[in-house]
Amino acid sequence: MKNTAVIGYGGQGAWHTEQIKKSDVVSLAGVYDIVPEKRELAQSRGIHTYSSVEELLADKKVDIVVIATPNDSHKELCIRALEAGKNVICEKPVMLSSNDLEDVLDVARETGMHFTAHQNRRYDVDFLAIKGIINSGEIGPAIAIESRIHGSRGIPSDWRGKKEYGGGMLYDWGIHLIDQVMQLFPEDNISKVFCTEQHTTNNEVDDGFKLELLFNSGITAHIEVGTLNFIAMPRFYLQCQNGSALITNWQQKTKVVHCKYWNEKEVLPIQTAAGITKTMAPRDEITTEAYEIDIPKSDVHDFYRNFVKSIDGLEPQYVTHEESLQALRIIETAFKSIQEKQVVDFDNALELNSQIRIRIKK
């Protein structure tokens, strides 16, 4: 069991302490939060608290530090923890820029400590279901994926709404959904990025965005986060060559329609609203089959298990540095696209990345 301390006892920091308490590979050494009331809250829950970051990092019993603070403070805290000889799990967005992440990775390399972004939503059951369908090939090669998350209470009124703290939905939910889509097509490369943002409840940062990723293979990904959507559109929609899949939300099974035979008998036009259509007439039940896929099993504790095993040299780290860098570059390209109101090529970023990849690996 590796001793783990958590910096930041907000919503996500508290979530980590609860997981760590139940973990079979990590144990909770204690927490620190800059706000005294948060430390008192942790104490009232029987958690040991440190009085400062210094005290926490000086605790020789601590093997792993979890950083769960506002986004703008990740860089400094990660570097301090690595330099104090701690392995680091940093909340997402792991940094505010790929340059910042490169700096932190330099320190990780110099100190020999392990560093990972906490991309916990790779364990989301809805994502795992979609990934399972794509990997099984049961409805053919993917053509387009759509990933949406819709809320209706605007961006939270805390630091998530402030630019200086690294607020905004691209950094908040965007980094998750981008990371997931990259996991779906690991062999593919993104060639173009187009992004538009919304400012419906907040002028400082995006409180919603629509992001199009065009892959070299021709696959397209639509990633969308909204915080003023009182009706949520489906969480995932997958268009494949021989079928489609839809997940309404993470609590629902995946609906699949598989096209078994392309040709049908004579198609009769159907009446729709104010006209007829042959093109949009529904298929019969002979050429297609509809079925549901059960919600997959998933265990977020696998994240800690993998990180501990990677520290012990037993398996490769699940969230790689290359993946974390690439996700941040996509966000940077999305910001550029928003500013220029244009489609932005992703080629240069990929080239740059391959150089960095070599640098990291040596």
Added chain:
Amino acid sequence: MKNTAVIGYGGQGAWHTEQIKKSDVVSLAGVYDIVPEKRELAQSRGIHTYSSVEELLADKKVDIVVIATPNDSHKELCIRALEAGKNVICEKPVMLSSNDLEDVLDVARETGMHFTAHQNRRYDVDFLAIKGIINSGEIGPAIAIESRIHGSRGIPSDWRGKKEYGGGMLYDWGIHLIDQVMQLFPEDNISKVFCTEQHTTNNEVDDGFKLELLFNSGITAHIEVGTLNFIAMPRFYLQCQNGSALITNWQQKTKVVHCKYWNEKEVLPIQTAAGITKTMAPRDEITTEAYEIDIPKSDVHDFYRNFVKSIDGLEPQYVTHEESLQALRIIETAFKSIQEKQVVDFDNALELNSQIRIRIKK
């Protein structure tokens, strides 16, 4: 009752004859189709047939000619009918380019005959429901509209799949959905266009597309047609400042969620899949109300009624020349965007249009 003849007795031409038979303002003079078997079919249904376009256009009893032929033949047939002293209803896409339409409008002006595109889907009940919500303002000003039509049998194997006949889904369903969206925001102007196309079952023309229209006001429109979507996404999704609306398909009532009060009591984070979220937690039932809107009444015969009244100088034509020109310009800009893989400004097109508008009106 104005005597009406139909050129082209395919699916859409036959639909017109059925409507005309039931009309209270137009009566069926007869049909012509270039294919003898189609003429025989019409005869077998008790419809008078002409042996040639010449004979049809020479029939002095005919007041209105409906053109329901493949798209590439519209221009020549429209000009011949106008020059023969007939008023013309032309199927959509009314022409393959705005330049072609200008040429035809010149002939209409010279001959003094009336000319209209058949944008029958302005009478679609799903469209009318969405238009009603926007115009009522009941859920506040619009932010984004999404209009999708999904089929799963590819592009039809007839002329609709051939480039030389003006095939493809942008011309086929696209022109309808573009025309509808323009009707939703008549005071607004489009500033930018981005479009991607699909070639899943056809390499010659688009068998599906995704079109983003950015309006000067900030409103965005997503228009999508798919012919390889075995599960259909909702027909309409409307995001407004104080609520959202969704129409699954034209046979369903409109679902609306209206946000009555913005502020809620303390929001508790909810568990989702592999993490918690406060942002995406659902709202309570105190601040929002959910309701359904009945399917509106609609009558496609109003299209013929309006055209006859406009011929008689009793009311303005419902589908204006400016609207038909603008819809074709949007399609032209979409094709440019597909080719350049870029966002394309719509400013110049609008400027050009205002000049043409003046020319038409004088």
